[in-house]
Amino acid sequence: xxxxxxxxxxxxxxxxxxxxxxxxxxxxxxxxxxxxxxxxxxxxxxxxxxxxxxxxxxxxxxxxxxxxxxxxxxxxxxxxxxxxxxxxxxxxxxxxxxxxxxxxxxxxxxxxxxxxxxxxxxxxxxxxxxxxxxxxx
Numbered sequence: 001x002x003x004x005x006x007x008x009x010x011x012x013x014x015x016x017x018x019x020x021x022x023x024x025x026x027x028x029x030x031x032x033x034x035x036x037x038x039x040x041x042x043x044x045x046x047x048x049x050x051x052x053x054x055x056x057x058x059x060x061x062x063x064x065x066x067x068x069x070x071x072x073x074x075x076x077x078x079x080x081x082x083x084x085x086x087x088x089x090x091x092x093x094x095x096x097x098x099x100x101x102x103x104x105x106x107x108x109x110x111x112x113x114x115x116x117x118x119x120x121x122x123x124x125x126x127x128x129x130x131x132x133x134x135x136x137x
Contacts, residue, residue, distance in 0.1 A: 003047055005039040012036050014043035018050070064108060065101035068092050095120070 003016030013031030033039040076088050
């Protein structure tokens with residue numbers, strides 16, 4: 001994605017092309033910066049945020065446990081009823097965090113998720129509890 005800066009009167013502005021909607025180009029522009037450097041710095045910051053689609057974390061830097069907390073606070077609490085919230089919280093704390101919590105979100109593989117699903121299908125509850133306690137990621 002390309003962007004740039006330009007001088008408009010006494011101030012500087014940045015601009016960049018956003019995603020096309022129905023084949024139409026959409027240009028985003030913001031002005032009022034005193035110097036070209038300020039406009040370039042703001043452009044860099046806005047492009048990074050736009051490219052990450054508003055994400056406030058980078059998957060390489062966050063653990064699955066932290067992501068589950070983030071997801072619970074930002075998605076579950078505003079969208080679900082009290083009973084659903086309680087159920088999600090229990091599932092996260094009792095099952096997901098003990099198994100996946102220490103992994104980095106980026107390094108989570110399908111094989112690890114399948115291992116968890118297979119283990120949860122095991123009818124022996126003592127085996128599942130012992131497996132969760134003794135498992136090292």
